[in-house]
Amino acid sequence: MRLLWVKGNKMEYLILLVLVAVAVLAAAILLTNPFASPPTLSKTSVSNSSTHLQFETLSNATTDRCAYLGDQAAEYNDVASRPNDTYFQGSCCSPMNYNHYVQQITGLKNYSYIVALPQNPYNVSVKQVKQMLNYYNITLNQTQMAVFNEASALTSDHGWCCCQCWAWFAHAGLAKYLIKTYNLDAAKVAHIIDLEDCCGG
Numbered sequence: 287m288r289l290l291w292v293k294g295n296k297m298e299y300l301i302l303l304v305l306v307a308v309a310v311l312a313a314a315i316l317l318t319n320p321f322a323s324p325p326t327l328s329k330t331s332v333s334n335s336s337t338h339l340q341f342e343t344l345s346n347a348t349t350d351r352c353a354y355l356g357d358q359a360a361e362y363n364d365v366a367s368r369p370n371d372t373y374f375q376g377s378c379c380s381p382m383n384y385n386h387y388v389q390q391i392t393g394l395k396n397y398s399y400i401v402a403l404p405q406n407p408y409n410v411s412v413k414q415v416k417q418m419l420n421y422y423n424i425t426l427n428q429t430q431m432a433v434f435n436e437a438s439a440l441t442s443d444h445g446w447c448c449c450q451c452w453a454w455f456a457h458a459g460l461a462k463y464l465i466k467t468y469n470l471d472a473a474k475v476a477h478i479i480d481l482e483d484c485c486g487g
Contacts, residue, residue: 337391341384344408347376356450362419365452370413377408377486379448386487393481402463407484415452421459430465433472437461440476441483448485457482 335343354360376382387408394405402417404410426434438445438461446457457479464470464478 337388340391340406340409341382341387344376344387344406345382345384347408349373349375352378352449352451354451358455361452361455365412365415365419368412370411370416372412374410374412374415374452374484375408378451378453378484380486382408382486390481390483393477397478397481400464400468402460403478404482407482410484415456418456418459418463419452421463422455424459424462424466426462426466433465433470433475434461436472437465437475437479440472441479443483443485446479447483453484 447454461475
């Protein structure tokens with residue numbers, strides 16, 4: 287009788303382990319599945335709020351996410367499906383840091399004359415993102431392309447973003463626009479892209 291009881295307990299324990307493993311796997315798939323429904327973007331900008339309130343709102347926002355990494359077509363289709371009057375808000379990878387946030391939005395004020403430049407990297411309208419993605423198609427000559435490549439290497443991320451999400455292609459497009467339209471050098475372009483960093487930290 288004792289032997290049967292022990293075997294029964296072991297069987298129940300194994301079944302429980304299997305059920306837990308299945309539940310964990312299902313949760314992981316839901317969290318990482320690129321085909322899951324995208325989050326609903328906010329229609330409310332924070333641009334008219336105080337800096338502290340902006341940070342409080344944006345640091346808790348979750349509509350800026352890393353998805354379709356490296357898949358340019360999927361990134362473009364995802365952005366294209368979203369209304370122009372909504373916003374990508376929050377950081378895509380790491381928690382936001384208040385001091386760094388203030389440095390970024392303060393630094394971007396120096397370039398407010400560039401209309402295409404988002405003035406808050408954590409509160410970017412879909413309309414602006416679409417525009418920057420379109421800039422990716424800009425053709426640069428050999429000299430300009432050298433500036434483009436050098437600028438990419440000079441950014442803090444040593445690229446156009448910390449990962450190949452929508453921001454990677456949008457920032458690359460923005461860099462092309464800045465080089466083509468304003469004839470900026472690599473150091474200046476890299477500095478602006480760093481100010482536009484939406485990775486957090």
